Amino acid sequence: MIFDKKLDAGRIRRDFPTLGKMIYADSACMSLKPRQVIEKMNEYYYNYPACAGRSAHRYGRKLEEEIARARKEIAVFIGAKEKEIIFTKNATEALNLAANGLRLKRGDEVIITDKEHSSNIIPWLKLKKEIGIKVVICNTGTSGIDLEELRSLINNRTKLISAVHVSNLDGMENDISGIVKIARKKGVRVMIDACQSAPHKTIDVKKIDCDFLAFSGHKMLGPTGTGVLYGKLKELEKLGMFIVGGETVLDATYEDYKPEEIPARFEAGLQNYSGIIGLGEACRYLKKVGMKNIEKHEKKLGDILRDGLRDVKGVEIIGSNSGVFNFNIKGMTHHEVAKILDSGYGIMVRSGRHCVHEWYNDHKIEGSVRASFYLYNTEEEAERFVSAVKEIARIGN
């Protein structure tokens, strides 16, 4: 660990070339990239810009080594085996791969929560439309999934529980160990959307004991266009192929084909090599800083936000956990607030429905502003955010 007890955000910031006077508070959507990751990606283009897997020349071999190293790094990062790591272009593709590979049939049931990102609801709704599966919704309050309700929703047609670990809407955390425990008793598989947890806390798939877990690279200091699907080996062996073509077969005739080994059979076509190598480097970076340190640091930032804005007139808090703060200001639209924060204070936040349309529709809320802080944000930045929101609230009220 670079920083043993306390995360030194000031020191970390030097690794992020874009950081300056502006406050970047949109890391739940896209994290910034440290120099180390950018350099690692460039290394591919400068030194061995070849194909992996099919070329026996020195560039090909070097790339093959780097990809294997990245896969190992990522596997270690979540406590998995290398074979259980499938590279995708983002978490959405990872979730779709699992949804389409599970070979669900008409009448099969999938349970999701009421606070899922579009990427973990639309694939299921599509299967509902196309083959007639049933999508069952389990409620979450402010403190996470209602396990009693979950238990009552499971029946013999339930094939999968697919739940978000940490919500991108408000940072709320679901008790995934509790979910898995219930699912195991009933013989149901579990898939976890770890997009908002893998970048911020220690993930150990062996401990969690889930069957599948998906996350994106770009939210955890990695390059855009990278994502991962983890699957237990025995589950991946049963999983159907989703996108097929080059690199997914060992051999083929005009009539038939023989699938590649796992995980190659799920990684069709030439891959985002520089991205994969960069993601490996991002995991290395996070590990060096220490996930516990990051978690602690974000909690402190979250406390500043919550304590500072809890009782401010006109500020309506939709939800806030860890480094995520989701709110509205009375008398203003969310887009207006976001624009004022940007042009008036140099604070970049996201406004809208954050791809959780169903939740906003259900709660009859037009949208909201979300600030999301990460390891490179400082306490001073959190305080500046608090005073900016207080000032803006005075305009609207």
Next chain:
Amino acid sequence: MVLCWIALPVFALLGIFSAKYRRLTKESLDCMFRTVTLRKCRSGLDERIKGDVTGKLMRFSPGLAKGFFRYYKIIAWIILIIFIWSAYASALGMYNYYKHGNCNGVEGGFCILPGGNDYDTKALALEYGLDEKELADCLEKNRYLGKEECLNYCLGI
């Protein structure tokens, strides 16, 4: 939204030079049509402009920002009316310039456009029984005398 109506001609003009503004022109056009058909502007352009201006004012004076945010509709209407009025006045000036050689028409007066003089030579020539072209040439040549003296000289007063 009124803001889109103001934004439309501004962006349209800037759009001649930049693709970014062509996109914004399209957005304001869409927004304008939706307003005319009594629907909500869906691009959020009005909110963005309002937020942007409020934010920029916030840096100088929160009070001013608050005033703009509260009364932006009235402010936008005033700007729109001034805008339409000045467009009308410019068009009228252009017409007069083309027709009478002066922005102000028959009465004459100050005109920012070059080439013409301050007088309606046609009307003056008719009134004093002079040749219009000769009168115009005389006025042009003798500008250095000053307005009143030049006119007296050319009209033979």
